[in-house]
Structures are given as C-alpha cells and as structure tokens.
Amino acid sequence: MPGTAALEAWVEECARLTRPDQIVWITGSEQEYEGLIAGMLADGSMTRLNESAYPNSYLYRSDPTDVARTEELTYICTEREEDAGPNNNWMSPREAKEKVRPLFEGCMRGRTMYAVPYLMGPAGSPHAKVGVEITDSPYVVANMRITTRIGQIALDTLAENGGEFIPGLHSIGDLDPDRRYILHFPEEKLIWSIGSGYGGNALLGKKCLALRLASWMGWKEGWMAEHMLILGLEDPDGNVTYMAGAFPSASGKTNLAMLVSPLADRGWRVWTVGDDIAWLRPGPDGRLWAVNPENGFFGVAPGTGPDTNPNAMTTLSKNSIFTNVGLTPDRLPWWPGINPDEKEPPAGTINWLGHPKEQEPDVPVAHPNSRFTSPASQCPSISPHWEDPQGVPISAFIFGGRRARVAPLVYQAFNWQHGVFVGAGMGSETTAAATGEVGVVRRDPMAMLPFCGYNMADYWSHWLTMGAQIAHPPAVFHVNWFRKGSDGTFLWPGFGQNARVLMWMHDRIHGTGRARETPIGYVPTPDALDLSGLDLAPETVEQLLAIDKHDWLGEWGDQAPFFNQFGQRLPAAIAREHLELRARLDALPG
Numbered sequence: 001m002p003g004t005a006a007l008e009a010w011v012e013e014c015a016r017l018t019r020p021d022q023i024v025w026i027t028g029s030e031q032e033y034e035g036l037i038a039g040m041l042a043d044g045s046m047t048r049l050n051e052s053a054y055p056n057s058y059l060y061r062s063d064p065t066d067v068a069r070t071e072e073l074t075y076i077c078t079e080r081e082e083d084a085g086p087n088n089n090w091m092s093p094r095e096a097k098e099k100v101r102p103l104f105e106g107c108m109r110g111r112t113m114y115a116v117p118y119l120m121g122p123a124g125s126p127h128a129k130v131g132v133e134i135t136d137s138p139y140v141v142a143n144m145r146i147t148t149r150i151g152q153i154a155l156d157t158l159a160e161n162g163g164e165f166i167p168g169l170h171s172i173g174d175l176d177p178d179r180r181y182i183l184h185f186p187e188e189k190l191i192w193s194i195g196s197g198y199g200g201n202a203l204l205g206k207k208c209l210a211l212r213l214a215s216w217m218g219w220k221e222g223w224m225a226e227h228m229l230i231l232g233l234e235d236p237d238g239n240v241t242y243m244a245g246a247f248p249s250a251s252g253k254t255n256l257a258m259l260v261s262p263l264a265d266r267g268w269r270v271w272t273v274g275d276d277i278a279w280l281r282p283g284p285d286g287r288l289w290a291v292n293p294e295n296g297f298f299g300v301a302p303g304t305g306p307d308t309n310p311n312a313m314t315t316l317s318k319n320s321i322f323t324n325v326g327l328t329p330d331r332l333p334w335w336p337g338i339n340p341d342e343k344e345p346p347a348g349t350i351n352w353l354g355h356p357k358e359q360e361p362d363v364p365v366a367h368p369n370s371r372f373t374s375p376a377s378q379c380p381s382i383s384p385h386w387e388d389p390q391g392v393p394i395s396a397f398i399f400g401g402r403r404a405r406v407a408p409l410v411y412q413a414f415n416w417q418h419g420v421f422v423g424a425g426m427g428s429e430t431t432a433a434a435t436g437e438v439g440v441v442r443r444d445p446m447a448m449l450p451f452c453g454y455n456m457a458d459y460w461s462h463w464l465t466m467g468a469q470i471a472h473p474p475a476v477f478h479v480n481w482f483r484k485g486s487d488g489t490f491l492w493p494g495f496g497q498n499a500r501v502l503m504w505m506h507d508r509i510h511g512t513g514r515a516r517e518t519p520i521g522y523v524p525t526p527d528a529l530d531l532s533g534l535d536l537a538p539e540t541v542e543q544l545l546a547i548d549k550h551d552w553l554g555e556w557g558d559q560a561p562f563f564n565q566f567g568q569r570l571p572a573a574i575a576r577e578h579l580e581l582r583a584r585l586d587a588l589p590g
C-alpha cells in the first residue's frame, strides 16, 4: 500500500530493527478483520462467544502478568528532566533508546509486523491527528480497529495534511515485566512500547498519543488534551448543555457518559459524545469546543450491567472484544454485575485464567480490570454530534474523585482560577486500572497524573492561560459519588441518579441553581437538588453536602507536599488559591 515516502522509510527502518517475517499494511477492511480474527481463533488466543447472543464477538485472555497499565514502567523522555516533572518517570531520549533498542532488535522474528495507520478525531476535523502504529500483535490491531479509525481514512488525512503522522513502535516482546517499557518522546513526537499487550500500554492511539503526546502538543499549540468524558444534557426545552468530566481510571466515566436519566419522562436525557478523552480548542465564539478523538470504548467490565449502565450493555452486545472476563458454559461473557440477580456465575464457568472456576475458588472469575472493546456508534445514547468536525461547545468541566470521606456530592468552584486549583488538588482512591495497591488515596490532578506528558506545574499554567484567553471558560464543578456514611455504605445511589447532580449544574450554568457559599466553593442548598422520587432521608442529604472542617484541614495538609514537589514551577495562582483555602477553612467555626 502506498504511503508517503517518510512513512514507508520509517516502517522499513522498524522492520530492519525488529526483523519480522512479513509486513502487512492494515487497510481497515472487513475482510482483513475477519482474517485477523480467524488467525487468533485458529491459534487459540481468541474464543468465539455465543454467536446468537453476542454476534461477531470474542474473548481474549491476556498473559496473567499483563492485565493493567504499568505506570512504573512508563516514561516521558525529554531532553531536560524538569520538562517531564516530578509527576513522570524520566529518562533522557538517548539513554532510553540505548536501553530499549536492544529489546526491539529481532523481537519480531517469526512474527508478522502490522503497520496500522489510524486517525484520532473525526475525519475532516481541525482536531484530527494521524498516528501509525507498528505492532506484532493481531489483538492490538483488532482493538485499534474498534477504538480508532484505521486504514485508508487515516492515509487520506495524511495525504491532505502534508504527510504528518505520529509514529509508534509496539511489540509485545517476550511479555516479561522486567523488559517492559512504555516510552514517550514528546519533542520528536514518537512512541516506543515493548513487553505488554495491555490496552493502555499497547493501543498507542489512546493513552500514549491522545493523552501523553497530545497534552504536550496542546501545551505548545494552544489547545488541551484531557482525560475526560464528554456528554450532552438535554433539558425539557430540547436544549443540550455539553459537559466534560475528568475522573480517575475505573471511576465511572463510562457510566456517567452513557447515563440513562430516571427523569427522561420530564425531558431530561443524556447524550454520549465520548467516555475517556477530550481534545479541546477555543472556538471563534470564545467557548471551548471538544471532540472525542476515539472511535470506540475500552471500558471496565466488572460492575457494568443492565441496572448500572444499560446503554453500555447494548453497546457491547455485538462486534465486541472482551478481555479477561469469565466464560459461561453457554459461551457468554461473565463478570460481577452482568446479571444483577446472579452473584455467582453458573457452574462450569471458566475463569479469566482459562480454568474452571471450581478448580480455583480463590481466583476472581473475571479480572477486576477486565474490559470490553466496542464501537461507539453502537451506543444507544451516542450524540448526533459526536463526529462533528468542530466538536461540541463545553459549558462545564466536572472533576470527580472517589472519596469515602471529605468531598461532598457536588460543589462549584468560585471562578476559573479557583476551578483550576480544585482540579489540581484532586485526590482519589486508586483502582485496578493500574498495577499497585487499590483503595489508597493519591493525588490525581485533573485525573491526569498517569497521562500528563509534561511537568504538571506547566500543565496547570497552561490551564490558567487557556482560561484567560477565552471569553467564556466552562464553569467548574467537583463531584463525589462515593461518599460513605459512618456504617460504611454509600450515601448516594449513583449511576442514573447522577442525572440530578447534572441538572443542578445545568441550573447553575444557566443562572438559576440555588447554592450556599462554603470555604471550598458553592454547595447546593438541599432544596436545590431535585430529589423527587428518591427515598433519601434529610440527614443523608445533609451528610452528602456537609463540609467537615477537620477533614478539610487534613485534605489541605495532604495537598501541601504534593504541590511543594513542583517548587518554583508551581504557578503562583495555585499556591495562592491553596493559601486562601486555608484561610477560609480557618475561619469556619468548629
């Protein structure tokens, strides 16, 4: 297949390094996909699911040591260490290449090399970027086909944009975690990834290009790449207010993006534009406009079910790939929550390791970070504007933490600068999306800690600058669906009921929502939330909206060392906001 000369030269250079048996250029055709799947069925790496219940859908089991993003093996390789910042692992480009090139040498012997041209962003969009991933994993190609726009459509854009593309070299290597590296070279816009076939490490369009490199490019070029879902909230007048929300991995972005509103009969409904990544640019009208650069979802399976996310269940019901879920004797995928009244899967279900569950009672049937990969176009709530080249205008940013204590259900920042501080100070309990301990609070500013491709202090400066440049920056909110009562149970029903919180935001944006001013921001008065039909005791609502001085002083203290790591680079405005928060908290009685 013809590409530009530079693209062909790079692919040949990679082949000289990795020595594949053959090179296949990916076109994106149906037939090609069928061939890839047939190969994986034949070698046993994929299993066909029940064709009548899940047409054209497959189960894949990964290597058991390769089931989540490995942040400790992920590097930003800039010339100067301070440009990567304390939020990233760093190696100089020279050191990184000297260390990792030998691992690529000959690593594709006996394998096929796939060259996958892909497009991030809708075709014809000023936001769109072309990437080319070289990989020796047919599973990666199959997933890229769902999560990005691959093949000819990308080459057409490449021809139109003067041949510009972002190269990414990937090999599963020998899957040994000791020889696993996810390397980003933002100054030359290059990705090298070896030793993992896991989504966030191996589908290079997603975290590597659309977040780490794109965040750097946005910084240099005056736009933003964020770890955000994009949704549209339609009100009873039929007007749609678009919001973008940053939540840490595996904390409900997909559920919120596809929310089915319990108040649909009163005219409130949610439209899905994206569930993980937003690229935002100022528009001529002084607002920020966002596109979803992806073409599909790579969602967390456990907890997804007809009660928590019916739209996701419809989305994943065909043309999908399931990774590390259980397999029932009827060849149906299984994970906790897929059938709400079934706590245990049927007898004879095969666990994610490929063994009958009865043989391994201590192994969870589905891995906690098991995933579905499904086309966005199959989502019943997909917005009619999700592929608009210019994107959708964003009226609100929502930051969300997973916090058993401290953060109230919702609050609004006083203004843009304070909103940037609220995002910068975010903390959340860790999840299974990355390797490491689960459930400990870590600072995760704008949910970008694992994804910001440069010094986070410069990233906050960029946020502040962007806000100053646009006439109508989005309102900024913070939510916490996960607050618990003293008995350890969740206070808020969550899922579809989160629509009620979005409705309050809508009212605030349009100038009507009632709120009280607190040291941390504007919190709804209990009567400002529409809680009709919900059986919530007034004390519960009070607890959901409470600001505890002691807890917040603790939070403030926890933020301080995090901010201090950035030294002189920390924007003065963020340091000032932090001090002002302290003064407001000190002034609280109690």
Ligand code: OXD
Residues within 6 Å of the ligand: 069, 199, 200, 248, 249, 250, 276, 298, 433, 434
């Ligand atoms: C993801 C993640 O897969 O954030 O989206 O880990």
Ligand code: MN
Residues within 6 Å of the ligand: 227, 249, 250, 276
């Ligand atoms: Mn994510």
